[in-house]
Amino acid sequence: MSDGLPNGLLGMATALVAIPSVSHYESPLADAVEAALDLCPWLEVERVGDNVIARTRLGRAQRVLIGGHLDTVPPSGGNEEPRIVEETLYGVGACDMKGGLAVLLHLAGMHPDPSVDVTWCFYVCEEVDQRFNGLRAIWDHRPELLEADAAVLAEPTGGVVEAGCQGTMRVRIELAGATAHTARPFTGRNAIHRLAPLLTEVAAYVGRRPVLDGCEYAEQLQVVDVSGGVAANVVPDRASVLINHRFAPDRSADEAEAALHHLLSAHLEPGDRWELVDVAPGAPPALGHPLLSRLVDATGAPARAKQGWTDVASFWSHGIPAANFGPGDPLLAHTRDEHVSSAGLEDAATVLGSLLADAG
Numbered sequence: 417m418s419d420g421l422p423n424g425l426l427g428m429a430t431a432l433v434a435i436p437s438v439s440h441y442e443s444p445l446a447d448a449v450e451a452a453l454d455l456c457p458w459l460e461v462e463r464v465g466d467n468v469i470a471r472t473r474l475g476r477a478q479r480v481l482i483g484g485h486l487d488t489v490p491p492s493g494g495n496e497e498p499r500i501v502e503e504t505l506y507g508v509g510a511c512d513m514k515g516g517l518a519v520l521l522h523l524a525g526m527h528p529d530p531s532v533d534v535t536w537c538f539y540v541c542e543e544v545d546q547r548f549n550g551l552r553a554i555w556d557h558r559p560e561l562l563e564a565d566a567a568v569l570a571e572p573t574g575g576v577v578e579a580g581c582q583g584t585m586r587v588r589i590e591l592a593g594a595t596a597h598t599a600r601p602f603t604g605r606n607a608i609h610r611l612a613p614l615l616t617e618v619a620a621y622v623g624r625r626p627v628l629d630g631c632e633y634a635e636q637l638q639v640v641d642v643s644g645g646v647a648a649n650v651v652p653d654r655a656s657v658l659i660n661h662r663f664a665p666d667r668s669a670d671e672a673e674a675a676l677h678h679l680l681s682a683h684l685e686p687g688d689r690w691e692l693v694d695v696a697p698g699a700p701p702a703l704g705h706p707l708l709s710r711l712v713d714a715t716g717a718p719a720r721a722k723q724g725w726t727d728v729a730s731f732w733s734h735g736i737p738a739a740n741f742g743p744g745d746p747l748l749a750h751t752r753d754e755h756v757s758s759a760g761l762e763d764a765a766t767v768l769g770s771l772l773a774d775a776g
Contacts, residue, residue: 425761426505429518433498433507439487439544442466446486449538452521458528459536462561467550468538469561470524476533480707480771481564481731482523483537484516484571484742485550492752503758511744515756516570519743519765523772530772532707535564542727546696551730559734566707567731568768571722572744572756575763577712578722579631579739581729582662583672583698586640589614589680590656592687598649607655608644614683615639618659621679626664629701631721633664637676658693662724665698699729702737707771711741714770741768 437445446466453461459470466486488509498507505515517538524536539550546552554562571578591611596604623635637659644655663672673692684690703709703719712719722728722740731738743764744756 424758425518425522425765426500426503426758428522429505429510429515429756429761430498430500432514432517433505433510437486437488437509438490439541440548442486442540446538446540449486449517449521453524453536456525456528459524462558464554464558464561465550466540467554469554470536471561472530472533474529474533476531478565478707479533479535479563481535481537481562481567481736482520482768483535483539483567483569484513484520485542485727486517486538486540487543488512488514489543489750495752495754504755505757506753506755508754510756511572511754512746512749513571513742513744515744515761516572516742516764519761519768520570522765523769527769527772532772534772535562537562546694549727549730551727555730555734562731562734562736564736566705567728567736567738568708568711568771569727569738569740570742570764570768571726571740572742572746572749573740574745575715575743575760575767576717577708577715577719577739577741578746579629579701579703579719580665580699580732581722581726581740582633582635582664582724583667583669583696583729584725585661585663585669585672585676585695586693587659587661587673587676588656588691588693589659589684590654590689590691592685593651593653593655595646595653596651598651601651604651604653607652610683611642611644611655611657614657614680617680617683624664626666628664628666628721629703629719631701631719633666633721634723635664636662663698665700669695669697696725697729697733698725699732699738702732702739705737708737708739711739711767711771714767715741
């Protein structure tokens, strides 16, 4: 122990969790990450806003980008301060993804002569609307900093490679009715009542489960918001639902929206409104790339599909195959009980370090 922190990766992860970095407020953590990387003379360190990028320039045949986001979701009560219980770190972002960031900083400092060139990327605002995402700013203003043959994002995956990712879209459907006095509802039409069969359709949804590169992607459909009503004595003439659809990466965004519209079209009439609120396409597994194949082999376990969206899709859209791999159980992300174990950190460092095995 030193300064009240355990040694090694668990201590580094604890120090990172102790620096609050809720989305849009990552500057103090970016400062700390930049200072740590500046201690490595073999790295070229650059900062774009609060995004920090460090690169080797060794002339290797291949370059791998290994990255993670600096931001966390807000505290949920009782988990504001980091605490260690039996070699396990609890706290906001311990799993998603300051444990992964600790592994990245550790490896950046331990491999001055890697067998591949490495870009270490620490970016902001992954947990909020994509227009704020730090990767987008880098792609727009300094895309050369993100050039790589393959990329690995240290999202929590429980030490298993999670290949590709699903796409996600949100659609708002507004159904029309006609106002009337609630004492005489037969003179109008209740738009909220019209939601019933549509909600039943969504609740009964059974998604496709396509298998790509041996990875099964389970599509999902959920209503995440319902609104409507005029007054306590008025039959409502408008009601809307917001639907989130997670779709497999074998479909484009247009194909996924068309399939969703086909599923729900029986409940739509002239005067209703369909609005695509936002969409982010997914990414296929891309496990055929040698660097990603080596990563899977190093885990000793088969890859599985990423059941959710990550910035793997951002890299894929720019022609860079990518995968998710990092310490921590993804089911713990954003929960009060979020935690990561010392053993999980060590295992992740060993696997990722195998990609970098020093040339000298």
